[in-house]
Amino acid sequence: MADIAVQFIIQKLNEILTQEADLLLGVDGQIRSLRDKLGWMHALLKDLHGKRRDNDRVKVWVSQIREAAYDAENVIDSYIFNIQKQGRDTSAGFVGSIRSLACCIKDVAAIHKIGKKIGEIERRLNEISSNRSDYGIGNIPRCGEASSSSNPSQTWREKRVPIAEEADVVGVEDETKTLVGRLIEGDARCAVISITGMGGIGKTTLAKKLYNNINVKKNFDFHAWVSVSQEHRLREIFLSILKSLGQDERETTPEEDLPKQLYESLEGKKYLVVIDDIWTRDAWNGLVSAFPDRQKGSRVLLTTRKEEIAKYADAQSTPHKMHFLNESESWVLLCKKTLPGNLAPPCLPNLEELGGKIVAKCGGLPLAIAVIGGVLSRKEKSVNEWYKVLTSLEWHLNESEDAISGILALSYHDLPYYLKFCFLYFGAFPEDNEIYVGDLIKLWIAEGFVQQRGEEELEDVAEDYVEELINRSMIQVAQRNSNGTAMTCRIHDLLRDLSIANAKEERFLDVYGKTATKSPTTARRFAITASVGFGHELQGFGWLWS
Known part of the structure; x- marks a missing residue:
């Protein structure tokens, strides 16, 4: 994330050097x-991007940068602000007066002061750069790379939070029939x-239900399931599918030969291949050549958080978008995960009110309900x-052993740099708040988050940012x-917690x-949301300069 802050400030410095050159005489x-x-x-x-995010050395180093x-931004902003403040009362016009004042400024002390501060920041950056090699940060393996003590056959597989079992799935009867x-x-x-x-909405669970459906099983000659995830290896994926075909001797085959061998093994068969949790076009491009199309009615079933990937994989096929569970479906799922023997909800009438409040906090997200159901299953069934x-x-x-925050964070880490600030901004809005996109766009532009893209208006670029966050399942459309x-x-709410x-x-x-927070904030911005009774919220924004 620090690379986003640095990129933003580099861009800002370029603009200042171009547009405000006369204000910076001497520095x-x-x-x-x-x-x-x-x-x-x-x-x-950028070189460090992809290294282990949970490494303490990486966190400290990134924090220092x-x-x-941020300090560099503060120094430049403060200097320009002070010059502008001195020139506000002149009669030559705002820009002209500042230029005139800057050209004849006699306050050598001010120039010396900012020069000294910039020099201090440069020295800090030199020390930070040295720390990278001094503390071995450059040698930290990337996510998914095996260490010397790791099992190479397992490191490519991403650890995942347990999800609801197929038998526990609720609210997808009509979806299952359609699919x-x-x-x-x-x-x-x-x-x-x-x-x-x-x-966490149940894409994999629904895919498993479809994969194991008896009518689906009977309809295909061959079935295979493979998980891709963010940190994938095409070799392992191809070998996994070939193993499903009973071909275990392929372990020594060069990776470049595997797509062709899989293609030849599938040719002539009516097959179903499930590709679970795919994240990028490149991942799909690496796989698609191995799937022959002989007009036999074969199918590939994808699960993905990105609607754009789904449309890219098959422009003729409409993606199926999962819905959140409603109140009654959420309660049924909670009971299935909580009560022994899948007892019906009426067996705990004294807990139904509390259970309703619990599932409401989960916002209809099946994974969240399943995790909390697991917690309640180990507790006494008492109010x-x-x-x-x-x-x-x-x-x-968010923080327990079974926390789902890590699963949701995958979507955040996958965002391109220009969207990360935009996503974090959603933390400033109250829970369950319906946000007007026009207002949001104005805020993003005022903050400088929206990048110029050719001759496009910034408002149009920002609209594309909103649509991209929607397509990535990071936010939802309320009204169009x-x-x-x-x-x-x-x-x-859980993604809002992640943004905060x-x-x-x-x-x-x-x-x-x-x-209330006991210690003063060190953040660049703050938002205040306070209950005023009757379920209403007060909201405020603020910006801090230090």
């Missing part, structure tokens, strides 16, 4: 030097059927114990305009709610 050379040094730091951060970049029909009927071509939705879980629900979902663009949007957690870690934003 423009130092600012150029600072910009260049930050550019090198940004390159180092972020602090230095079974799409799998066994329709075109003779090899169609790609995609299931999309946010992390007191369930109330304790309700009051510590956020901790169980008559022209199809999003008019209002909302964010799931990352925003605080990055000093991007602090959020104040019902519980």
Whole structure:
């Protein structure tokens, strides 16, 4: 994330050097030097991208760069602000007066002061750069790389939070019937059927239900299931499918030969291959050549968080978007995960009110309900114990051993750099708030998050940012305009929690709610949301300069 802050500040320094050159007489050379040094730091951060995010050395090093970049922004902003403040009362016009004042400025002390501060920041950056090699940060393996003591056959597989079992799935009866029909009927071509939705919504669970459906099983000569994930290895994927075909002797085959061998093994068969949790076009491009299309009605079933990937894989096939569970479906799932022997909900009438409050906090997300159901299954079935879980629900979902925050964070880490600040901004809005996209776009542009793209208006670029977050299942459309663009949007409470957690870690934003923070904030922005009774919320934004 610090590379995003550095990139943003480099861009800002470039704009200042271009547009405000006359304001920087005496220090423009130092600012150029600072910009260049930050550019090198940004390159180092990009090189480090993908290294283990949970490594303490990486976290400290990245934090140091972020602090230095923020301080650089503060120094330049403060200097320009002070010059502008001196020139506001002149009669030559705002810009002209500032230029005139800057050209004849006699306050050598001010120039010396900013020069000294920039020099201090440059020295800090030199020390930070040295720390990279001094503390072995460059030698930390990337995510998914095997260490000397790791089992290479297992490191490519991503650790995943347990999900609801297929038998526990609820609320997908109609969806299952529709998708079974799409799998066994329709075109003779090899169609790609995609299931999309946010992390934890049950895409994999539904895919398993379809994969094990007796009518689906009977309809295909060959079946295979493979998980891709963010950190995937095509070799392992091909070998997994070939193993399903009974071909175990392929372990020594060069990777470049595997797609052809799989193609030849599938040719002439009516097959169903499930590709679970695919993230990129490149991953699909690496796989698709291995699937022959002999007009036999073969199918590939994809699950992905990105609607764009689903449409790319098969433009003729409409992606199936998963829905959140409603109140009654959520309660049924909670009971299935909580009660022994799948007892019916009426068996615990005294807990139904508390259970309703618990599932409401989960926002209809099956994974969250399954995790909390697992917690409740180990508790005494009493009002007191369930109330304790309700009051510590956020901790169980985000920080406990079974926390789902890591699953949701995969979507955040996958965002391109220009969307990360935009996503973090959602933490400033109250829970369950319907956000007007027009207002959101204005805020993004005012903050400088929206990048110029050719001759496009910034508002049009920002609209594309909103649509991309929607397609990535990070936010949902609440209402659309008559022209199809999003008019209002909302964010799931758990993704909002994720944005707040990352925003605080990055000093991007602090959020104040019902519980006051004892220590002063060190974030660049803060938002205040306070209950005023009757379920209403007050909201405020603020910006801090230090």
